[in-house]
Amino acid sequence: MTQQSRLLQLLAGAALSCTASVAHAHFQLLYVNDTAMHKAQELEMAAVFTHPFDGGPTMAMGKPLSFSHISSHNGEKTDLLRYLRPVDWQSRENQARAFRATLPKAMMRALGDHIFVLEPEPYLETEEDLYIQQFTKLIVNVGGVPGQWSDAQDLPVDIKPLSKPYANWTGGVFRAQVLADGKPVPFAQIEVEYLNHGVELDKNAFKSEGEVKSPQPAFNTLSTYSDAEGVVTIGLPRAGWWGIAALDIGSTKTYKGKALSQDAVLWIQARDMQ
Structure with missing residues (x-):
């Protein structure tokens, strides 16, 4: 079977399940105000399970299974679970449990890249009768010194950046590689x-008013596929935050007797040229 015919076969299969894919469209958000910091400072973070374009509804999070920090300085991995505190997060449509964290300045003192990884508790999506677990990654840079931003993490599912996730101009493109158990995932279904x-x-x-209005609901969640090497390329038409999710790529397919979708999520930030 040729690569082209294989892709067509997978696209046809995806079309049969398009209803479920549209309903999925959840994103685990891991947020800071700025991913490109000039110097070390205390870092305020938020973890919210939501629909980013619509500003809600937001889904109640269980306590995350793990939350970690990897520094460029020595590659040391630090457990951050003790910093998490539950909050009631207000979205445009509802209020639901989310988490905040205040990380000390000392943790961000090293110049270079700081990688944050969140492993949430699987969420039961009752409308689809399945669990969703989104392994979410955010990379913050201090001082402009490059680090290990392109390193894959030891995760069941991952999106490995091929472009700096914190240094993107509006109008540019961003490239990444989708991985499962450290191996590329060809033709993975991607939502942006x-x-x-x-x-x-x-x-x-979240602010009650959105920045933009879509001409039709299909524009809220953009969909594409990784290529034969698991590489995905997206455009960045507007400054701000963009979430990339690779859906149902994990090898673990069940949880508590129901289907499980293990997704990889990466958040990147784009900026206007001034």
Whole structure:
């Protein structure tokens, strides 16, 4: 079977399940105000399970299974679970449990890249009768010194950046590779969403008004596929935050007797040229 025929076969299969895919469209958000910091400072973070473009509804999170920090300085992995605190997060449509963390300045003192990885508790999506677990990654840079931003993490599912995730101009493109158990995933189903409602960390809330209005609901969640090498390329037409999710790529397919979708999520930030 040729690569082209294989892709057509997979696309046809995806079309048969398009209803479930559209309903999925959840994103585990891992947020900071700025991913390109000039110097070390205390870091405020939020973890919210939501629909980014619509600003909600937001789904109640269970306590994350793991939350970690990997520094460029020595590659040391630090457990951050003790920093998490539950909050009631206000979205455009509802209020639901999310998590905040305040990380000390000392943790961000090293110049270079700081990788944050969140492993949430699987969420039961009752409308689809399946569990969703999104392994979510965010990379913050201090001082402009490059580090290990392109390193894959030891995760069941991962999106490995091929472009710096914190240094993107509006109008550019971003490339990444989808991995499962460290191996490329060809023709993975990809969803992309813009964080359309600004984050107000001091209020644990999304802003009620979105930045843009889509001409039709299909524009809220953009869909594509990785190529034969697991590589995906997306455009960045607007400044702000973009979430990339590779759906149902994990080898573990069940949880508590129901289907499990293990997704990989990466958040990147784009900026306007001034």
